[in-house]
Amino acid sequence: MPTFVYSALCKGCGKCVDICPADNMQFNPRTRKAYNADPVSCSECLNCVKYCPEHAVDVRSYADFMPLGARVGVVRDTKKNVIYWRLMFRDGTIRDFAVPIRTTPWGSAKGALDFAERADLDSELLCCEDNPEFLGFKELPRPKELKYFTGPEFSV
């Protein structure tokens, strides 16, 4: 159902089990292969399809509103940082797409401790906001005047 695993292709690596946000993909210790154990909770995010190195996971879209016959193929290349899609219509039309997924190498993002330490724990400025370019303003914006009022007397 929604996503499923071809038994001839699954090698039981568990990558789909590891990535599924819904805890749907489960490992069957008897067959040593993965399966979608909870199809009604499947949002068709296709992460299991994207992360399967054997292309063993596929989608047969929701039976209650999807006519059969459409196919979707996807390769998420984390070296070139491009995701390739092939969408086949029920009428046979094929559309191919190649879309960037990231502009920097995986593993290169700076964590909190890679940013210079600051002492102003008391200020409202967050990390990087001591730099006006990051803040977008010369100083942290505050309302021009703080005149509080109740009731609906304001302009839309």
Next chain:
Amino acid sequence: MSVNPFNPPVRVVETDILVVGGGMAGCGAVFEAKYWCRGKCRVTLVEKANLEKSGAVGMGLSATNLGEFTEDPEDPKPEEFVKYVRNEYFGIVREDLVYDIARHMTSTIKLLDMWGLPLWRDPKTGKFLRSGRWQHTIHGESYKAIVAEPCRKSADEVYERVVAVFPLLDEAVPNRIAGVVGFHVRDGTMYVFKAKAVIVTAGGGSLIYRPRATSEGIGRVWYPTWASASAYGLTLLAGAEAVEMCSRLVVVRFKDGYGPVGYPYLLFKMRSTDVYGKTWEPLPDEARAEYRKLYGKYADARPTPTLLRVLTTIRNWKEGRGPDIMQTQEKLKTEEDIHILFEDYLDMSPTQAILWAAQNIHPEKRPSELMATEPYVQGSHATPGGMWASGPPDIAPPEYKWGPNRMLTVEGLFGAGDTVGVSGHKFSSGSIAEGRIAGKSAVRYVLTKAKDYRPTVSKDTIERYREMLYRPMAWYELNRPLTTTPEVPKQMTNWFEIHPNYLNWFQLLNRLMKTMDEYAAGWSAGYVTNMYLLNRAWELLKMLEEDFNCCAGAASLHELLRVWEFYHRLITAQAVVFSMMNRKETRYPGYYINADYPQLDEKNWHVFLLVRRDPKTGEWSWRTVPVIHFVP
């Protein structure tokens, strides 16, 4: 793997700041908290799935729906955004919280750019492109994975596949959070987290209302199935106050595929019509005039408030002119246009692209149906529902400052993202910004006011939770041999099992969804309710809670996860119904109409409605708080 539910292992984790839920807000909170903590405090993240693809953005997203605010005259300013959000909610908004998010957006977008998110740029100016006034277009298939990376690097510890179920309240200090308890969904270990500050950044709730889809299609709710309302379940159970929970979100989406309509309306400037070809978006003057009579000045707000646009689609559907139809073919002129539209959906909601392919709908040739969704409970989109949070020290009026920024009404318990209410339209990027705000605020708290705090949680309490957490599995094991229904593999729910002594998660969930749909203004009730229906909903939800307490069953750890997700949905549903019972007007007409009080009542109801569940007795109470504005 499984676990012996009668004797599960226990692991205790002590930390300074515990972040619950590793979505957009949680990642922002971890990053910012660690930035200020350095070696002075520990930051721990607990997440029920895999950080790389968890949360509402786990399947990708095609825009940072809140973008930069800068000095550049062309860019938006925080005041302007406050006015926009205020119109969206017909005035019921915390202006201090909304303003606060806006002023931290530029640094958030620049961090995303630095980390590697492919934001579209204007080749001439180098500025990030916008699809509308607030949002930047992105290639966002890996949006969550990119944000997860600096989060993982920043956290002292990350516990994945551990679901937080109950808040732990301090036993020496009243109304003080001490941590949370939960369990590992793969190995079954019980986790006890103790912390000086807890930031709840969990998700809002799908599958509280019966979806329009049936059978396996119920997974295709617009808001993902794993959004189990833990943002509210966890915090309500701690005794924190929630606000405007009545305003469940209904959005207009492509019918069945639930692909968002941001690109079609904003980027491509498409129009939508009824089935006879009459244009309803942009809203025609005569409809606006009618709304002006019903809802006053809000009808004249530009852009037209989501509430009224959704109401228009619902009225067309109910009065036989529906479904509304997006006239895609009028605007898709080039191959590039078509590619952009398909990419948009493949990157964030692939089912929409598959639906077009399956039904032979070529959007450059023929239009597509739209539909109002089932209601969702969440706080980051076009709804003000969520938890009641203390405001920024330099902007908030004194009435909204009882503690550090983003602390809820329980000492030491913070929120961000979907958790925090009456500050919506933050979406993914605003949730990161708000997570960062809460992160810094919590650090200041644990290094000053809570410096010497030590959680007091007795062994008895932990033992009591240990018994409670695994009771559905134990109950299943004790009762299982009673019937002849054949067993299925452990991880799979036995849809066919009828048992007199227990209900599985799906049976419980279906009762909740049906009750909410029919009695509390779901789609099958035409988004209309009345006091009789709400009182019945309340009665039926109480019975459902009793049935849950006595008889929830779980055959596996997977089902145990689903059972507790259901429980967070149930507590949230109670907050929704209780809130609807007490707001005696119709403030959010596109989301629901109370037929006993169909008018917008500015004189009596231009106020926040807060609800609270007493953690000791389980009794609900409510109060109102004035809406204090500062933007003229």
